[in-house]
Amino acid sequence: MPIEDYKKYFDALELSSDAQLSEVRNSYLHLKSLYSNDSIVTSAIAYELSEEKRHEILEQVEEAYAKLADFFTNKDADTAVSEKPSFVVDEELKQYMSGMQSFSGKMLKEIREKLGVNLKDMAVFTKIRKQYFEDIENERFSALPAEVYLRGYIMEYARYLSLDPEKVANDYIERYRTAR
Amino acid sequence: MNNGAHDKKCEIWAIGGGKGGTGKSFVTSSIGTHLASKGNKVVLIDADLGGANLHTLLGVSKPRNSLTDFFEKKASLNDIIVNCGMPDIGLVSGTLSSLDSENIKYAQKLKLFRQIKAIDTDYILIDLGAGSHNNTIDTFLLADKMIVVTLPEITALENMYHFIKNVFFRKLKIILSAHGLKDMIQDVWKNRDVHGIKHLKDVVEHLMGTSAHVRDIIENELASFKIYIILNQVRSGREVMIGSSVKSVCLKFLGFDAQYAGHIEYDESVLRCINKRLPFMLTHPFSHVAKEIIKLTENLKDGRQITVTADKYANRRL
């Protein structure tokens, strides 16, 4: 997609098209919290704020963030080689991994580190932003995108580590839902 | 002959905001003081005809002339600009002796506006009164930069939204009238139930749907319509974010551009200073408040806005 096509996403996040990734992220978090919760800023004009409209805005904001996240990942990836580095899994770890029943952020991180995988390589390979993976590991639920996107990211994460994508995603999403 | 007086463009800034006591006059006088200290010629106009007090904030106890002379004695605006102790700052005082401020005749209003635009200076700052009276709104619309001062308080925000909506509506009305479509907005609004119109944005969308001609007119107007927001009396980093949120609501719900020009923290010395009739910017030049006013003035000059982010502000103490 040419950069002009991303303008509407920058617009949705109230940014100019030369905004940095960190600005995209900050604006996304701010807008998401502004339109998901009540505050004096929105209550003072409640009569202009229909629920549908609010919902529509939240969807636009989510979409814009997801699209721009890809945009930045692709930009970063242009210069990098996207090849999955090979890693050896010893028997003991393999055993442990196949026996895992729950997958908290902390446990995922532990596995990844044991496998010697770094998030940057993973981001380049999966074309998913590193920040997302960090947020998944740290269980920063409020910073994570909507569930549909999140599920996709977790599955990619799991696949990369040779974990069962469905199993990991189901368990993680459940935790995410209860936390919200 | 025009001796080049108008070669340099004079900018008119109007400061309004709906609610009383938000700090409009304090902000106007402080911005004016800063602009003058940077070598600009500034004329401040107190357009709060019902409750003029800008002179007090500038340390003038009894202005020699005021708009009374303009309205009742037919004096020209240029002749009633009074000096207020600081070089390069002139004041048009709004103290009225008898005139009923809401009953200024239409012709007088037009004459005043004409003469305001003709003042030979670098900046004209207009301090508006509270409320959304048509005279207040028309004066606000006179400006090149329309600035609202609001507070992190629900009532102030409510009045501010009401004010800017009225400003926007009035602007649309004026523009459509100029194109011979005088009653269009009223008609649409009167029949809003028929058209399924609930919100301001619906009105605009409905109007734009009526014809390509009307759409062009409105889109043109929307493109240049911009409100600058100043958030005053801020007490925490979290409150700083409110300006960004207001900007977003204007953009997404009201459908027009707003810029967050800056914020000013709450500081008790402001009141102390005002009570002593001392200009704050000169007595407290190194205070946070003064620095914030300098910053927002520069932002307004350049049409820049601030971006505040939760990670930096939400937990910050002022």
Ligand SMILES: Nc1ncnc2c1ncn2[C@@H]1O[C@H](COP(=O)(O)OP(=O)(O)OP(=O)(O)O)[C@@H](O)[C@H]1O
């Ligand atoms: N940043 C600030 N910190 C502390 N107090 C402030 C600040 N700004 C304004 N004030 C207080 O608010 C009072 C009202 O300010 P000001 O007269 O400028 O408001 P206004 O909006 O012009 O009111 P009106 O609508 O009546 O004209 C001031 O007397 C001052 O005490």
Ligand SMILES: [Mg+2]
């Ligand atoms: Mg005032």
